[in-house]
Amino acid sequence: IRKAGKLPCKTEVAKYSLEYGEAEMEMHTDAIAAGERIVLVDDLLATGGTSGAAAALIRKAGGQLLEAQFLIELEFLHGRKQLQSTPVISFLKY
Numbered sequence: 001i002r003k004a005g006k007l008p009c010k011t012e013v014a015k016y017s018l019e020y021g022e023a024e025m026e027m028h029t030d031a032i033a034a035g036e037r038i039v040l041v042d043d044l045l046a047t048g049g050t051s052g053a054a055a056a057l058i059r060k061a062g063g064q065l066l067e068a069q070f071l072i073e074l075e076f077l078h079g080r081k082q083l084q085s086t087p088v089i090s091f092l093k094y
Helices: 049-060 079-083
Strands: 013-020 021-028 037-045 064-073 088-093
Touching: 021 049, 037 049, 037 079, 049 079, 049 088, 064 079
Parallel strands: 037 064, 064 088
Antiparallel strands: 013 021
């Protein structure tokens, strides 16, 4: 899963909001098989825009999102809300 325009093959797209506009995440259409169990791992959970878009792409492909893991979470931005019922693990919280 990458920001728009970085992947070479056919992709699915998920849009998300930023403080200053909109952006898109992309995933290859064949990256996840239906029923595949996925753990989403990223460095930072802030507003949850990119993570929420990634979760939407995983679910759209039929993947089962087990949990989301982050090195750092900026709790005051409430990014967990974007991940709905997905369990979230973060190692450093600010």
